[in-house]
Amino acid sequence: MKTDVTAVMVEEHKLILRMIALVEANVARMEAGRFREWRFFFDAVDFIRNYADRFHHAKEEDVLFAALVANGMPAENSPVAAMRMAHDQGRNFVRGMEEAAQKAAAGELGQIPGIAENARGYVALLRDHIDKEDHILYPLAERVLPEAGRDRMVAAYAAAAAAMPQLEAKYQTLVAAWETREAA
Ligand SMILES: [Fe+2]
Numbered sequence: 001m002k003t004d005v006t007a008v009m010v011e012e013h014k015l016i017l018r019m020i021a022l023v024e025a026n027v028a029r030m031e032a033g034r035f036r037e038w039r040f041f042f043d044a045v046d047f048i049r050n051y052a053d054r055f056h057h058a059k060e061e062d063v064l065f066a067a068l069v070a071n072g073m074p075a076e077n078s079p080v081a082a083m084r085m086a087h088d089q090g091r092n093f094v095r096g097m098e099e100a101a102q103k104a105a106a107g108e109l110g111q112i113p114g115i116a117e118n119a120r121g122y123v124a125l126l127r128d129h130i131d132k133e134d135h136i137l138y139p140l141a142e143r144v145l146p147e148a149g150r151d152r153m154v155a156a157y158a159a160a161a162a163a164m165p166q167l168e169a170k171y172q173t174l175v176a177a178w179e180t181r182e183a184a
């Protein structure tokens with residue numbers, strides 16, 4: 001049995017998907033006139049930037065995708081290139097969602113369609129992206145990456161986590177808090 005290099009990433013997807021479900025639900029409630037807590041969208045932007053992007057996507061790009069390229073996958077016009085492109089597209093949706101939410105919080109009217117459009121764009125993009133990673137790219141990585149080098153990958157994941165202590169706990173707490181609000 002080879003050293004696993006994707007299970008920890010699949011676990012992180014689960015927390016990202018929980019936040020995505022919250023975004024989807026709160027956008028629908030906002031459009032129905034039952035949700036005006038702009039703070040949620042700032043929390044979602046914070047989560048996506050710091051947990052999904054600076055932590056999870058950075059580990060993919062710097063460790064997992066880099067290992068695939070080092071083991072023969074082309075860097076361009078390839079699955080890892082497509083995954084990197086999706087990470088970039090996600091950043092644009094997040095910027096759009098943040099800008100519209102900032103205007104809404106400042107009292108500017110008419111921002112709901114802008115929040116909703118960018119939020120839904122992100123939700124659809126990331127669900128599709130995570131599905132492809134969980135079911136295609138990660139299983140491929142587990143098949144093709146040699147055992148030599150896997151310990152170094154696990155160590156690099158651990159170093160990323162150590163560089164951001166409390167990150168996992170902070171965002172687990174944030175997601176759980178909004179889920180509790182939803183259920184209330
Ligand atoms: Fe990714």
Ligand SMILES: [Fe+2]
Binds near residue numbers: 013130133
């Ligand atoms: Fe991912």
